[in-house]
Structure formats: structure tokens, C-alpha cells
Amino acid sequence: xxxxxxxxxxxxxxxxxxxxxxxxxxxxxxxxxxxxxxxxxxxxxxxxxxxxxxxxxxxxxxxxxxxxxxxxxxxxxxxxxxxxxxxxxxxxxxxxxxxxxxxxxxxxxxxxxxxxxxxxxxxxxxxxxxxxxxxxxxxxxxxxxxxxxxxxxxxxxxxxxxxxxxxxxxxxxxxxxxxxxxxxxxxxxxxxxxxxxxxxxxxxxxxxxxxxxxxxxxxxxxxxxxxxxxxxxxxxxxxxxxxxxxxxxxxxxxxxxxxxxxxxxxxxxxxxxxxxxxxxxxxxxxxxxxxxxxxxxxxxxxxxxxxxxxxxx
Amino acid sequence: xxxxxxxxxxxxxxxxxxxxxxxxxxxxxxxxxxxxxxxxxxxxxxxxxxxxxxxxxxxxxxxxxxxxxxxxxxxxxxxxxxxxxxxxxxxxxxxxxxxxxxxxxxxxxxxxxxxxxxxxxxxxxxxxxxxxxxxxxxxxxxxxxxxxxxxxxxxxxxxxxxxxxxxxxxxxxxxxxxxxxxxxxxxxxxxxxxxxxxxxxxxxxxxxxxxxxxxxxxxxxxxxxxxxxxxxxxxxxxxxxxxxxxxxxxxxxxxxxxxxxxxxxxxxxxxxxxxxxxxxxxxxxxxxxxxxxxxxxxxxxxxxxxxxxxxxx
Numbered sequence: 026x027x028x029x030x031x032x033x034x035x036x037x038x039x040x041x042x043x044x045x046x047x048x049x050x051x052x053x054x055x056x057x058x059x060x061x062x063x064x065x066x067x068x069x070x071x072x073x074x075x076x077x078x079x080x081x082x083x084x085x086x087x088x089x090x091x092x093x094x095x096x097x098x099x100x101x102x103x104x105x106x107x108x109x110x111x112x113x114x115x116x117x118x119x120x121x122x123x124x125x126x127x128x129x130x131x132x133x134x135x136x137x138x139x140x141x142x143x144x145x146x147x148x149x150x151x152x153x154x155x156x157x158x159x160x161x162x163x164x165x166x167x168x169x170x171x172x173x174x175x176x177x178x179x180x181x182x183x184x185x186x187x188x189x190x191x192x193x194x195x196x197x198x199x200x201x202x203x204x205x206x207x208x209x210x211x212x213x214x215x216x217x218x219x220x221x222x223x224x225x226x227x228x229x230x231x232x233x234x235x236x237x238x239x240x241x242x243x244x245x246x247x248x249x250x251x252x253x254x255x256x257x258x259x260x261x262x263x264x265x266x267x268x269x270x271x272x273x274x275x276x277x278x279x280x281x282x283x284x285x286x287x288x289x290x291x292x293x294x295x296x297x298x299x300x301x302x303x304x305x306x307x308x309x310x311x312x313x314x315x316x317x318x319x320x321x322x323x324x325x326x327x328x329x330x331x332x333x334x335x336x337x338x
Numbered sequence: 339x340x341x342x343x344x345x346x347x348x349x350x351x352x353x354x355x356x357x358x359x360x361x362x363x364x365x366x367x368x369x370x371x372x373x374x375x376x377x378x379x380x381x382x383x384x385x386x387x388x389x390x391x392x393x394x395x396x397x398x399x400x401x402x403x404x405x406x407x408x409x410x411x412x413x414x415x416x417x418x419x420x421x422x423x424x425x426x427x428x429x430x431x432x433x434x435x436x437x438x439x440x441x442x443x444x445x446x447x448x449x450x451x452x453x454x455x456x457x458x459x460x461x462x463x464x465x466x467x468x469x470x471x472x473x474x475x476x477x478x479x480x481x482x483x484x485x486x487x488x489x490x491x492x493x494x495x496x497x498x499x500x501x502x503x504x505x506x507x508x509x510x511x512x513x514x515x516x517x518x519x520x521x522x523x524x525x526x527x528x529x530x531x532x533x534x535x536x537x538x539x540x541x542x543x544x545x546x547x548x549x550x551x552x553x554x555x556x557x558x559x560x561x562x563x564x565x566x567x568x569x570x571x572x573x574x575x576x577x578x579x580x581x582x583x584x585x586x587x588x589x590x591x592x593x594x595x596x597x598x599x600x601x602x603x604x605x606x607x608x609x610x611x612x613x614x615x616x617x618x619x620x621x622x623x624x625x626x627x628x629x630x631x632x633x634x635x636x637x638x639x640x641x642x643x644x645x646x647x648x649x650x651x
Binding site: 048050053054069070072074138289292293295296297298299329333334336338 | 361363366367382383385387451602605606608609610611612642646647649651
């Protein structure tokens, strides 16, 4: 069941009421290096610093009034917790964010700054899930999944829609692949708003579950996730995998050093702050640049939430 | 002799043919912190990473065909050398860039990448000036000054013009003050395109020549320039000082730690790479924030050329 074009248009209305229309940047030097024309869609410059704001806005915006009143709950140690807190604040909804006790203070403070109600738990997935479940039962709040939720995927699609509105003739759209919510949304955007625009994901060799899932035809998981791209350690879900299987052309895998090199290049040449996961599709493009020669390639730069005092280069 | 409005409009045509129209970014968190609405005009995202591209484009574009054929020469260890090389390349003009022998390789490589012809010299001002003079005599090239040149000032004005086109009701425009070319250009933009829009400069206490110049009414110099804001160590010139005296309301001075704090805030919250000089006006705003309460303040973020492997925070 692939969502229809109208679903995305509805999501655009929800998201555009509150999100930034992020700029699209280009660099002559990076074009020369890549041998093609690259259009960077800067979701690192989105509110709260990541595309996740879009999915959160759409998912919360689509709730019934009664569900909005009861609030939303998610568990997250990263960007999605901040996104849900800020999106909920914009929409006048209470957000319960379950975070591991050992989450960095800076992330807890960001959620608090957006008026999110934090419940701390042990740092296991089981503890996070059971705590979320308890809050859901106690408050009636709706649980939001960061990537395996159709409304989140549709919200994510709005970034690709904007990029294709600005540059309708892109040959390729690239995103990182973590939980699959961004690549699935972008694939929907390309399918309905592109002109024969392929979607290609980038993934670390060290967490290549999505690459293997496309090979095997079923959702694969990672035995180990030893990658600097900390946003890409999760695996696909039953809501986004059917979309990815149908609409994503392929996934290119990259080495850790290629991620770090691409990260540094984008910082130095584009003058923007991005997080390691965000550099993965550009690393994938550079790795296989012969195949993209003279093409027009859009890259969704997914986010910029990184500790600037602790850089990998 | 203050330039007229038409001079700026002519500069806009020259500059807009080649420069990026840089995005204007906002951050709710930084607005809350500053107690006013701040519009950041991102010249760090300009071609070659600084506003200096604008002045170079206008100065070279305004040369006669004969002068264009003979080329341009400047001496620079920083952004202006890169700007002249790239602007000249865009306009099909030869650029001779005099650089101190001990300039960082990365800066020399940037000039070379833009096809600039580098002549190395000793790292004294006298050596830089005499080398430039010799090239001028040998080649007939026109010497370009980075800040004390009316065409450069008019080119710089185009950033403020764009910001005021996007946000016509700004109460204040702020820039850093180094050689005076940016603040003078911005003051012209506010004078002709703003609605009662004040221009305020930011300057380090440790290189406060412009502050003292406005006090005394004549161009003052710095005895020492011990500031992290390495782009702001120079003093005003006879072309820009009359404009600054007439059109700049005041200059606010800031401490070194305030510059570093503002730098880190912009990196972390705005997700963009800026250089220390560029953080000075936001530091000035935060230092005196009570005076800007509920105002609309535009800040020209001047540039992003910093060694990302050697950060001050």
C-alpha cells in the first residue's frame, strides 16, 4: 500500500505551517570534485537541526482533537525526541519523551527547552519501550515511532518535494538510510514530484542492514553497529520497507573514513555544520562518482546535531 | 562625497550576475536569548565563503575593458585574495595575488584553485606593498584595496540591500568592523533601502580603532591587535571613514570571551560555520541586549573561513 500523491500534498500543508523551508546550497568546488552538479537540501538548518521536525509535525498534526489533547509519547536519545517536543509545542500538544538516564545533558536540555516532559529510564531498549508503554497507558498519549510510521514518512517527504519544486530536473535524489523513514519519504517525493528521478540511499558498511534487506527481500538487522554515523544504526520497519523495496533504486555502502572525509569537506567547503550520518550520501556519491558524471544530484542533508567540541577530524 | 542610490543599484547588477543570493536564517532559541528578532544574512555561505566576493566583483566589473585586459593586483593573506582571484576568474580577468611566504598552504591553494597568480614576499606590510607596486608597474594591473575603495564598498552594500529587500522593516543592521568596507557599504544600504534603519558596528576591545576614530573624528590606529577576530585588526581608510562618520550610529566593543561564546552559539544553534570576526556583531548584541528589546535586528555574518581542525572552543 504505497501512499498516494494527495497524502503528500496534505502533509506539505501540515509541515509548511511550522517548518522552515530550508535553503538549497551549491558549491562549485564540490561540483568539480564530484564531477556532477550537486544540490544540497539543508535539513541541518531546519528547526531543531534535523529533518525529523517534518515527520513529527505531520504525525502530530494528523491526530484527532481528542488524541491531541491526550498528548504524544516517544522514546529517543537523539533527534526525534527533540523533534516531537518542538512539533508538539508548536501544535499545543503535550509531549512525553522517554530518555535513557545516561543521555547527554545537552540533549535533555534541548527537550526541556521545547517544554517536553522527560521520563528517564535505563538505557536498554526494553526499558525504553516499557516506560513508553506505561506512559501511554497512564495518559492515553499516542506513541510515535521515529521512522516506521506512515505519517512520519509523509512528513519527511516534504523536504524532497521542496527540493524538486526548486530543481524539477534532478536525475537522482540521495539520502542516508537509518530507520528508513527519510529514504522512504524521499522516494515517495521523487515518485510523485520528480521526472524520472532515481532515489539512492547511502549506508555505512558497518551497519548495512538496509543494503542486505534490499538483497534478501526481507528486513535484516545489524549484528554490530560500529559506525560513526550514529543516526544510522537502526533497521528498517514494516511500514517503510515496502515503499523502499518498490521505489528505492539501490543503496551504496561507504567506509568509515569516507564518511569522515565527506563530513570535513562539507564543513570546510559549504561552511555548514552537519552530523556524521548526514555526510553518508555525499560520501557514497564520491565513492561511485563515475556513475553520476554530469548528472544533477540532490542530496538531503539530514541534520546538524553534533558536539562541535568533539569532532572526528 | 557619499555615493548615491544609483551607484548601489549599479553595483547590484554587477554582483548579482555572479554571486549567490545568500540565505537569511533565523533561530527561535537565539531570538529568545537575545530578546529580539534576529535575521542572520549568511555571507559565510557566499562563494569563497565571505562577503568579500561582492566587493571584488563590483570593483573588477567596473574596470574599463583596457584595464580588465591588464589584470588586477592585490596583497592579502586572507579572504580578499581569494575573492579577487575568484571574481577575476568569473570575469575573465587575470589576478595577481601577493601573499606572504608564511601564509597557510590552504589559503595559497584556494587562490591557485581560482587561477590566481601568486607572488610570494616577506610577511611585512612594506614587502607586500612594494611587491604589489612592482607587479602594477610591470603589468599595468589595477591595484585593488580590500576595504578602502568605493567600488568595493558599493559591492559590499549589496548584501545589506538583499537583506532589506527580504525584511524591509529592520530597526537595526549590524556588521563587524575591520577595515571599514563592510560597515560602510551596509550603512549605505540602510540609508537608501532601509526605513529608519540604524547601523551599528561590532569591534573587539583589543582592536578598537574604529570606536576611537568615531570618538575623535579622525582615523585612529591600533597599537596592539591581540584579538581572535583576525579579520578585524586593520584600521579605517579615507574612502570609508567619511561614510562611517555620517551613517554609522555607533560601535559596540566586545571582550574576547564574548566573541568565542557567540561563535560557539552560532555554530551550535544555527548549524553554520563562521569565523571569529563574524561572531563579533552578535556578541555585541548580546552584550547590550536590553537596548535591542523586541527590535528587528539584521546581522551580516561576514564569513566562514576558519580552520575547522583548530577551534577556539
